Amino acid sequence: MARGFAGTTLRIDLGTGAIRRQPTDEALFRRWHGGRGVVAKICYDEVPRDADPLGPKNVFIMNTSPMSGCLIPAGSKVEFGSVSPLTNGQGDSNMGGHLGPALKFAGYDMVIFTGISPRPVFLFIDNDTVELRDASGLWGMKSLDCEKKLKDELGEDYEIATIGPAGENGILFSCITHDFGRQAGRTGQGAVMGSKKLKAIAVRGNRSLHVHDMDGLIRHVTSIIKRTQKHPNMEPWQKYGTAFFISWSNDNAVIPTRNFQTTYYEDTNKIDGDQLVEKCLITHKACFGCWMNCGKYTKAVIPGKPEVHLEGPEYETGSLCGSNLGMKDINHVAYINWMLDNLGMDSMSGGGVIGFGMECFERGLITEKDLEGHSLRWGSVDDVEHFLDMVANRRGVGDWFAGGTKRAAEKIGRGSEKFAMQVKGQEMSGYDGRWAPGMLLSYMTADIGAHHNRSWTITVDMAEGRESVEGRAKIVVYLQHIRPLMDTWCICRLFWGELDITPEEIVETLNLITGWGVNPEECLRASEMIWNLNRCHYLERNKANGRTFDYPPARSWEDKIPSGPGKGKGVSREQVEQMLDEYYAARGWDSKGNPTRAVLEDLGLKDAADNVERLGLLGVPIPGGIPPVRGEKYKPKAF
Amino acid sequence: MSPKPPPAGQGPFQRIKVNRDNCTGCRLCLQICGTDHFREINPKKAAMRIEAKFPDPGKYRPYVCTQCGKCAEACPVGAISRNERGAYIVDKEKCDNCGACVPACPFGVVFQHPDLGHVIICDFCMMCTDMCNTKAIVPWERPAGGPGEASRG
Numbered sequence: 001m002a003r004g005f006a007g008t009t010l011r012i013d014l015g016t017g018a019i020r021r022q023p024t025d026e027a028l029f030r031r032w033h034g035g036r037g038v039v040a041k042i043c044y045d046e047v048p049r050d051a052d053p054l055g056p057k058n059v060f061i062m063n064t065s066p067m068s069g070c071l072i073p074a075g076s077k078v079e080f081g082s083v084s085p086l087t088n089g090q091g092d093s094n095m096g097g098h099l100g101p102a103l104k105f106a107g108y109d110m111v112i113f114t115g116i117s118p119r120p121v122f123l124f125i126d127n128d129t130v131e132l133r134d135a136s137g138l139w140g141m142k143s144l145d146c147e148k149k150l151k152d153e154l155g156e157d158y159e160i161a162t163i164g165p166a167g168e169n170g171i172l173f174s175c176i177t178h179d180f181g182r183q184a185g186r187t188g189q190g191a192v193m194g195s196k197k198l199k200a201i202a203v204r205g206n207r208s209l210h211v212h213d214m215d216g217l218i219r220h221v222t223s224i225i226k227r228t229q230k231h232p233n234m235e236p237w238q239k240y241g242t243a244f245f246i247s248w249s250n251d252n253a254v255i256p257t258r259n260f261q262t263t264y265y266e267d268t269n270k271i272d273g274d275q276l277v278e279k280c281l282i283t284h285k286a287c288f289g290c291w292m293n294c295g296k297y298t299k300a301v302i303p304g305k306p307e308v309h310l311e312g313p314e315y316e317t318g319s320l321c322g323s324n325l326g327m328k329d330i331n332h333v334a335y336i337n338w339m340l341d342n343l344g345m346d347s348m349s350g351g352g353v354i355g356f357g358m359e360c361f362e363r364g365l366i367t368e369k370d371l372e373g374h375s376l377r378w379g380s381v382d383d384v385e386h387f388l389d390m391v392a393n394r395r396g397v398g399d400w401f402a403g404g405t406k407r408a409a410e411k412i413g414r415g416s417e418k419f420a421m422q423v424k425g426q427e428m429s430g431y432d433g434r435w436a437p438g439m440l441l442s443y444m445t446a447d448i449g450a451h452h453n454r455s456w457t458i459t460v461d462m463a464e465g466r467e468s469v470e471g472r473a474k475i476v477v478y479l480q481h482i483r484p485l486m487d488t489w490c491i492c493r494l495f496w497g498e499l500d501i502t503p504e505e506i507v508e509t510l511n512l513i514t515g516w517g518v519n520p521e522e523c524l525r526a527s528e529m530i531w532n533l534n535r536c537h538y539l540e541r542n543k544a545n546g547r548t549f550d551y552p553p554a555r556s557w558e559d560k561i562p563s564g565p566g567k568g569k570g571v572s573r574e575q576v577e578q579m580l581d582e583y584y585a586a587r588g589w590d591s592k593g594n595p596t597r598a599v600l601e602d603l604g605l606k607d608a609a610d611n612v613e614r615l616g617l618l619g620v621p622i623p624g625g626i627p628p629v630r631g632e633k634y635k636p637k638a639f
Numbered sequence: 640m641s642p643k644p645p646p647a648g649q650g651p652f653q654r655i656k657v658n659r660d661n662c663t664g665c666r667l668c669l670q671i672c673g674t675d676h677f678r679e680i681n682p683k684k685a686a687m688r689i690e691a692k693f694p695d696p697g698k699y700r701p702y703v704c705t706q707c708g709k710c711a712e713a714c715p716v717g718a719i720s721r722n723e724r725g726a727y728i729v730d731k732e733k734c735d736n737c738g739a740c741v742p743a744c745p746f747g748v749v750f751q752h753p754d755l756g757h758v759i760i761c762d763f764c765m766m767c768t769d770m771c772n773t774k775a776i777v778p779w780e781r782p783a784g785g786p787g788e789a790s791r792g
Contacts, residue, residue: 070680071670098666105681148694156691180693206683206752214678222671222770229772238773282697284773286665291772293663297697309694 003212004066004513005029006104010130012123014196015056015115019130024109030516033523034065034109035490036092037530039081042112043090044537044608053085053188054170054195060113062103062161062201065490066514069101069288070209071221073228073501073509074492076100076287078161078178084187085195086172086349086404087424087449089538091187094487096287096295097179099203102159106205113196122150122200126158127207135199140165142342143177144310150202161201164344166392167194171402173349173427177341181297181311182287185346186426187448212515220505220512225291228499233638234292237498238284240273241294242315247272249319253566254431254439254458256324258378259355260421260555263432264564265323275330276313285311290492292499300334302381310338312347316452319430320351325358326378336384343392348451349404352427353391354384356405356420365412370397418554424449424538433552434561435569436461438472441579444550445476447534453487455479456497459637469575471632473582478631481527488527498638528630529603532587532595536608539594539617546593546617550580588626590619598626652725653763655703656779662699664691668767668776675766676759684752686761687776701775702746704761713743719760726763734758 011020032038039061051057063079078100084091103111106125120135138146143164150160160178167174167190174190175183184190211217228234236244249255250268257265269275276296285295300308313321313333321340322333340350354376360366361376368375372395374386390398400411405427409420421428426449433440438457443450455476464471482503486493489510495501503520511517539546560570584591588599596619600609612618666689669682677684690700704727711719711727718733719740734757740749741758750759768776 071674105683144694180697206681208677208679208681208684208754210679214674218671218674225667225770225772234772283660283699284663285699286663288665289667289670290665291667291770293665293773295663297693299697309697 003515004070004209006107006109006207006209008108010108010111012111012113012132013115014113014117014121014132014198017117017132019132029066029109031526032530033485033488033526034067035063035077035079035094036081036484036487037526038110039063039079039092040090040530040534040537043081043083044533047083049540051083053083053088053192056114056116058083058192058195060189060192060196060198062111063490064100064104064109065488067510068490069104070211070513071217071289072491072513073221073224073495074287074290074292075490076289077487077490077492078103078184079487079490080176080184080189082189082192083541084448085170085191086188087426088541089424089447090534091189091448092487093176093184093186093189094490095176095178095182095184096290096492097159097182098288099159099161099178099201100490101288102203102205104205104209105207106203107207113198116195117197120197120199122202123198125201125203125205127205138199139168143344144180144342146200147177147180150200154202155204158202158204160203162344163190163193163199164342166344167191168199169392169394169402170195171345171392171394172407173346173353173404174344175346177344179311180309181285181295181341183341183346185348186451190344190346211513213512217509217512220509224501224505228495228501229291231499233498237292237294237494240277241296243273243276243296243313243318245315246318246322249315249431250323251565252458252462253435253561253564253569255319256355256421256428256430256432258326259324259359259419260428260432261359262563263435263561263566267328268323270328271318271322271330271333276318279330280334282309287492292494294494298334300331300338302331302335305335308335308338310334310341313337316430317347317351320348320355324351324355324430325384327381328379332381335381339385339388343388345388345392348429349427350388352421353401353405353408354387356408357387357401359419360412360416365414365416366397372396418558420553421555422450423552424549426450431456431458432561434556434559434571435466435566437466437469437571437575437579438464438476440552440556440571440576441469441472441476441583442479444552444576444580445583446480447531447538450552453493454484456483457636460634463637467569469571469579469582473579473586474632475634476583477586478634479636480531481524481631484530485523485527488530497636524631525603529605532600532603532605533608535595536600536605536612539612540615543615543617546589547580547584547591548593550593551576585622586627587630588622590622592619594619596621596626598622599630602626651723652706653765654706654725654779655763655765655768656777657701657703658775658777659700660698661773662689662701662775663773664689664699667770667772668701671766671770675764684750684755684759686750686759687748687767702748703776704748704763705746707745709743709745710740710749710760713739715739724763727760728762729757729760731757
């Protein structure tokens with residue numbers, strides 16, 4: 001098979017150890033495009049609705065797209081997908097680095113794991129050699145240590161993904177780590193991998209990929225490279241990576257501070273991008289085929305602790321483990337980042353969970369007695385170190401937090417759910433939505449909970465009015481189609497968002513590689529189809545009207561921002577309800593948040609409509625019909 | 640891609656200078672090199688390599704051809720000769736892929752690939768330096784035989 005595909009899909013039954021090679025189903029990829037789309041379809045079709053996400057019936061998929069590795073701007077992403085133990089809905093998460101392209105160069109487009117291995121194993125791929133190898137000696141190792149050991153044993157040219165103790169112990173916000181600092185962090189994919197007793201994946205390959213129009217591709221991509229090298233955003237991105245946004249977010253009153261209590265952090269200048277570059281930077285680090293090198297490989301130096309090396313903290317970790325925990329030294333933020341990476345926990349959810357724990361401690365809802373004699377104070381890296389050890393090993397109250405903030409609040413009670421900063425079980429990204437209503441709506445409605453990669457609207461809110469919710473719903477719908485398309489294509493979103501590569505240019509690249517001849521509108525419809533399929537999947541698993549699940553924690557509308565440039569600002573309960581009404585209308589769903597047959601059939605999802613109808617969760621027909629096009633095209637300003 | 644002519648006033652030899660601390664490990668150079676020469680996408684067919692040393696010390700190291708000529712000296716069949724720009728060019732008819740030049744290269748930038756019946760050596764087309772966005776590898780022209788013959792990787 002040519003035209004962007006490596007040609008082979010692996011199906012691995014971990015229960016029996018059987019490895020099957022199948023020709024990659026191009027029709028499946030043509031309809032669902034790859035990455036997140038194909039993963040969503042397979043999970044919808046193959047995972048029984050009552051299956052435990054950490055049980056043998058869940059599938060675990062590592063996927064690429066026809067674009068991966070094919071000279072596409074930053075076509076480096078590898079997508080992991082399964083039903084999420086954190087959200088109990090379709091889950092996916094991706095990471096950059098070099099693993100996705102390596103899988104393609106080894107000859108494989110996708111690996112689908114089923115079952116549970118009777119003993120710890122790791123997947124070894126070297127071109128035609130595909131083996132499940134014993135990982136008893138690796139089980140229990142921390143993520144970064146395990147990657148180092150495998151590189152030492154197998155060779156530096158293997159690309160390796162690992163999980164840490166958190167993934168092994170079923171901590172629901174566990175991540176998958178690769179390239180000493182790239183993580184597929186969200187939706188607990190590391191916990192699913194751990195539940196399958198799959199400790200690591202090691203891949204090497206030297207095969208070639210062929211494309212539809214090589215001359216056209218080289219011409220097209222090299223002209224994009226030359227143009228974007230001169231883009232004004234290139235320099236700050238190369239210098240700081242996303243850490244640039246720490247001070248920007250503080251200036252614009254969205255930075256989460258002390259568990260989202262306020263949006264202004266008085267010590268931002270101690271944890272911002274300048275501090276990172278000045279005190280921690282070892283080298284700039286890029287993913288495969290990316291000339292923007294936003295990755296920062298760093299060291300954390302704290303007297304009395306070993307010097308540690310890590311990648312980051314980038315913006316999300318820098319805010320959620322920095323201002324959100326009241327940290328006053330960039331080395332402390334970096335050290336917490338390293339601890340989470342090495343334990344194998346998502347450093348975004350991890351920051352949210354620690355912040356929630358700190359507020360519970362401040363309010364006396366958990367005490368030193370619960371914490372084995374330790375405290376959990378704002379700004380204390382030692383307290384965090386002990387707390388994370390309790391969580392990773394599920395000791396004492398650590399077990400409560402192992403399920404994330406939502407489940408911890410259910411255990412702790414006493415009003416703590418108000419400030420458990422999550423939606424659908426997934427902790428919020430590093431932006432407070434109280435003075436950015438579009439961002440709040442993005443969190444509320446995202447298929448995987450409060451994550452920013454589906455839709456990010458801070459600059460939209462700034463341009464369209466931060467006190468008003470007018471027009472936000474349609475823009476959020478559009479962004480929820482265009483941004484996840486990048487995850488479907490397994491390419492990096494930042495080239496579109498920050499360097500002004502247009503969707504048309506990306507689709508042209510797709511066509512030059514595959515010869516599919518698609519246009520951007522068709523791609524957006526495919527993305528909308530994926531979105532609606534995931535919504536149906538969520539409703540079928542959780543068996544209640546969609547609106548039930550789309551509310552943020554009460555802090556987001558009850559509390560006004562208490563300090564900083566956003567002082568006194570906030571979203572009201574009425575605005576939350578209004579945004580949901582407008583959002584559902586813009587999607588062609590009914591006011592209960594359930595997709596209607598009209599929209600599902602328009603997208604070719606009749607089976608899904610039948611499935612939700614059987615559960616009584618099909619949306620009632622909209623008087624006047626559904627909008628012919630859902631969402632309103634909008635290109636947010638970069639920053 | 641046709642080779643770039645050297646700037647006026649400089650010698651005819653087209654070299655590559657390595658600013659090794661600038662390398663971010665993106666391997667765009669490897670991708671474009673393999674792709675442009677073989678019309679298929681394969682960074683393992685590139686005529687250079689990037690070493691990644693992680694987690695300690697946490698550095699990338701690009702290695703490129705320095706035109707030292709050890710490969711030509713080691714070749715038992717005389718298949719490697721220098722062209723007018725200083726590049727060591729492999730005669731694909733003469734080369735029997737014996738591999739004697741591979742260990743002879745002090746920087747490990749002579750390669751064999753199972754698809755090919757000949758070795759791969761940099762022809763100094765300069766596509767890699769043209770794409771590099773961090774100036775980790777840049778064009779560097781100087782007369783042959785002068786001091787500092789080998790640019791260290």
